[in-house]
């Protein structure tokens with residue numbers, strides 16, 4: 001029935017299906033009573049709640065067992081090379097025919113819903129990224145984190161939860177990783193154990209394989225969002241206030257140089273993207289990223305993506321190379337997705353020499369910490385300058401540090417907006433204008449707090465006024481709760 005796509009039979013015996021069950025959580029260690037046990041709260045052992053209900057899970061488990069067998073048969077029976085030219089409907093029909101045949105042979109009866117689910121998963125396996133495909137298509141999922149074949153976590157609305165999706169085994173997981181990285185001309189194996197790539201839909205992909213990854217390959221995917229969160233969305237989500245948005249609009253429009261600082265996944269890129277919406281449409285903007293994530297709305301945008309070396313160690317185009325070249329491309333503004341290495345030198349120079357209004361992000365936990373990061377990056381780049389000179393370079397280049405944080409309840413907020421005002425002796429002087437004031441925690445661990453101005457008037461208020469952004473003095477007044 002599927003002769004065209006069928007390999008010549010080798011009559012291999014079918015292996016018994018392995019149970020693809022999620023690793024059971026280890027029992028909590030026995031509690032040893034101690035004198036101060038009452039004072040401490042019990043430590044939560046489970047990282048996350050299973051996403052699906054019990055019934056749904058059992059159904060999936062049963063389907064999973066059948067699927068494992070069918071996958072093997074499919075992969076053994078299909079002529080994958082011939083499949084490349086097959087159209088989608090033809091392929092779906094072919095897969096469904098093979099599945100029916102195998103189910104009949106094995107005397108397995110499935111209802112219509114399960115059968116179509118099975119066909120879909122088999123199709124994903126053959127053409128797409130197997131178990132990951134369903135998660136990639138699920139718009140509520142932001143991040144996909146794979147810890148070996150049996151454990152896939154997803155992030156929804158800021159919360160990590162374990163999903164009921166698994167790979168058959170490490171070989172299966174490796175096959176999907178290979179499929180992704182070979183599509184972008186990279187390789188991952190024992191000698192190149194980690195790799196960055198971009199999926200066809202724009203999602204950012206990173207994988208690390210054994211033996212460096214101890215319990216099976218580690219995969220992290222940051223899903224690409226077609227509609228990035230805008231300023232209004234972020235205000236509605238409580239990431240910052242309308243007053244802070246008005247201040248940021250003035251800051252971006254009057255071309256302050258801005259650094260968005262934050263930890264991993266804290267919302268740096270989202271914030272940078274939202275801030276860019278305040279840039280005038282007439283300006284020429286050049287963006288430089290490792291993986292193109294930014295989606296600028298302006299007409300005049302040139303996008304660059306740096307490139308790591310290939311398998312032979314050749315062909316690298318570093319962010320610094322892009323940045324140096326960008327300076328020859330007559331930009332009004334330069335946006336660097338993330339500054340983490342030697343490009344810091346050129347970034348600061350650009351900010352200091354006429355490309356004001358430039359923006360970037362750095363990994364740091366506070367504005368002060370962000371400055372130290374910049375200093376370290378400069379030192380690591382091999383620039384030998386007295387610390388005072390380094391600081392004075394930073395303080396004249398950077399005007400504003402916006403701190404993005406992912407708080408413990410999963411919410412993402414702009415926890416601080418800090419201005420750099422100059423130098424006092426050897427120290428860079430700063431003043432915080434807005435901050436998120438935490439006041440407590442609800443019983444279900446949601447953070448209670450509010451945004452407030454610090455009472456300090458912006459160092460740039462005169463500049464804002466001259467550029468037509470006459471912010472009312474009231475936005476600098478602290479909120480009393």
Ligand SMILES: Nc1ncnc2c1ncn2[C@@H]1O[C@H](COP(=O)(O)OP(=O)(O)OP(=O)(O)O)[C@@H](O)[C@H]1O
Pocket residue numbers: 142143222223225229234237239262263264265266267268269270271412413
């Ligand atoms: N305020 C917010 N509210 C809800 N979701 C948000 C918010 N900010 C960002 N997100 C979502 O959180 C995820 C991580 O955001 P983003 O990519 O901006 O983080 P990042 O700090 O740049 O991460 P990385 O360090 O990995 O580059 C994205 O899926 C994004 O849509």
Ligand SMILES: [Mg+2]
Pocket residue numbers: 268269270
């Ligand atoms: Mg980012």
